[in-house]
Amino acid sequence: MDEWVARERRQKNETIWSPKDVTFKTKLFVITVLPLVAVSILVGAITAFQASRLIEVQTSTVEQRILASKRQELQNTVALALTSIKILYDHEPGGRQAAQEEAKRILHDVTFGEDGYFFVYLRDGTNIVHPKLPHLVGNKWWDLQDPKGDFVIRNLMLAAQSGGGFHRYIWDKPSIGVEAEKLGYAVMLDKWDWMLGTGLYIDDIAQQVDAIRADFTANVRQTLLVIFLITMVAILLILSAVATVSFSEQKFADGKLKELTHRIVDIQEQERKRVSSELHDSISQLLVSVRYGIEMIHSKAAGTLDLQRQAENCLRILDDAISEVRRISKDLRPSVLDDMGLAAALVSLAKDFESQSGITVRVSTERCRARLSDSAKTGLYRVVQEALTNVAKHAAADEVRIALSAGVKDLTLSIEDNGVGLPSPIPTANGLGIRNMLERVETHGGTMTMSRLPLGGTAIRVTMPLATSNGPVEAA
Template identity: 25%
Template sequence: MRLSLKAKVLSLAVLPVLIFALVISATTVFMLHRQAEREVSDTRERLLSEAKATLQNYVAIAMTAIKPLYEAAAPGDETARANAIKLLSSISYGKDGYIFGYDSQVIRIFRSNSPDGVGKSFNDARDANGVYINRELVAVGKAGTHYVMYSSALPGKTEPVPKIGYTDYLPKWDLIIGSAVNIDGIDAKVAEVRQNVEARLKEMLYSILGITVLVLVIIGVIGILMAGTLLRPLGLMKNNLDDIAAGEGDLTRRLAITSNDELGDLAGSFNRFVDKIHGMVRQVSEMTGQLNGLVGEVSSQAQRSETAMDRQRHETDQVATASIRCRLRLKRSPRARRVPPWLLSRPTSKGTPPSALWTAASDRFMRW
């Protein structure tokens, strides 16, 4: 594909900016996307940490409520244990927060003030993801790690929601007490944060795109102006060379040097070249005039030579004619034997034309 010099100049002006803008845009998009994911992840972690702290505070309140009983009781004191269970069963918080308790065998001891499942083993109870819920609650309570993530259906519903549980262990009574909260609200808030972040990201992308287009337009306009400025001397040079090639060139015209850059140097070189050509053409013209004069002189000399040769041929013809007539008369005349010897043998005087000599001889012969 053939590109004009103007197109090449514009390409050199626009393409680097376009490539730079694409690289910057891609890098910005990547970084913004990572920042958005980090912000969403940080928001989730922050909300989850807040939920964990809230849950820990609720269990700590329950532990504080039974602390005097626990500290005063001896190991295996069932009366103190029963009083503590009664007290814990009456504790509730928020809309549906409650305290539950299990022993080391994962047998439910209490669940708020509800008798549902009390005395039943939940060792094999699992959620939809295969997590042994109650077994893990007992294990983390005894291990001191406290937290378990699982899912469970809300009362009266079948669709499971994500939950987080917190448990603590009372070794004197072999009792695991804890509580759990739903974290589906966290997921909703995280989704809202993600939506807001994506909206900001899209707005920033539109801004980057608009700025990129604006910069490209400005660079394009500047490139067009610069291309016109740079190519105008070249166009003038081309026109002058075309005129010279067509045989109608005015060798007295010169390019105006309007800059001190390479184009100005090129215009100066072109002017010097035209000066050289102009001088050569002038010399050729002068030599042609001189040659025409010499040709005229040679032609005149040739004409004079031809005239002289014609006259010489005419005189020769006259001599030949006179000679023939003399011979004929000599043959016919009886006095031919008496022709004087001097007439036949006399040499031609130097400078005497043959025609004059023969004419004189003929006249004398006739008189004789």
């Protein structure tokens, strides 16, 4: 029966931790988590792609809007400049040369903003007005190129000759002393063969566009982060659900196995009780009857020495057989446990153990209400029996103390010896004996602890709940 119980426990462990279950849990995890991760990645990728396109469209729109505003501003500025020299250009008071000189003076003196000014070039590319770069005045710049290879003056001239137009190029920015992108606007004064123009630096547009792009990018990152966090929370919830299901299944399996183990132990104890009763009431009585018959033969064979000796040998053998049957019967199920209760059974067990091992056993018990079931009493008796066996095998002790006390709600059993104590680290319930003790106690809702005593030795403490109803007084 013990081997069958041990096999069932091994099968329990194999069932709980079998590769099949692990594979099932893995499959459950995969089929729930992978689709979620895939959807999250897809949503994130689509969001990033759409956001990238939206950023480009929005920044392009903003850039075009700013450029349109700048173009309008340039046209208005040139219109004001033309208005300021209109009388000179139309009527040429004092002659053409005098009018042109006055017009150049006016255009030279008119500035706007930090880097706004007017420039004038002749048709051949000769500069005649440039308030910011005076070294350009009087020189021909028809072939002037910017760092990108653009022919600046030629293209401005073409835009002016087409009725007024815009051109983008790279030019020195006076306020910072470095080259920057500039949007120029030029018109032709055909009567004087002048190209009048001005421009606005548009490097600030790039800065504005970059700032807008950075804002959009930050928003997209926050959106992706939210998607990631939602995915992680969902994965954690799924993991928690899988763990809960797994724990519930394992707890259910443990409960069923404990119930089965309890049932097996009950059947085992019933079988032991039946066999013990059969040995005590049947086999033992038959042996005693045979002994009476042999004693009668021995008494009537007074004149036959050989027959008397044979009878005496048979009597000795029968006495040994009767003692062995009674010992086996008592080990299987002590009748005192059923007849007189747990306390008397522990005293009897202690006396037998003391006579067999030579180890002194001191037993202290209290009387309590009959609030322990027969199976609980049997379980405690087996715990003490297993503990004494361990003391005899491993403790090297010469004294054992057993104490049984009952409180209001709990019954406490302690077993202490003065031996070598538990090994370090303290063993867990891997051994079959300790596991049996634990399961017998836990089956009835109790707890069992093992510890080392300060002066050496081992202490086992069992606490088991008592029934609330009161009954007749007896030794537990």
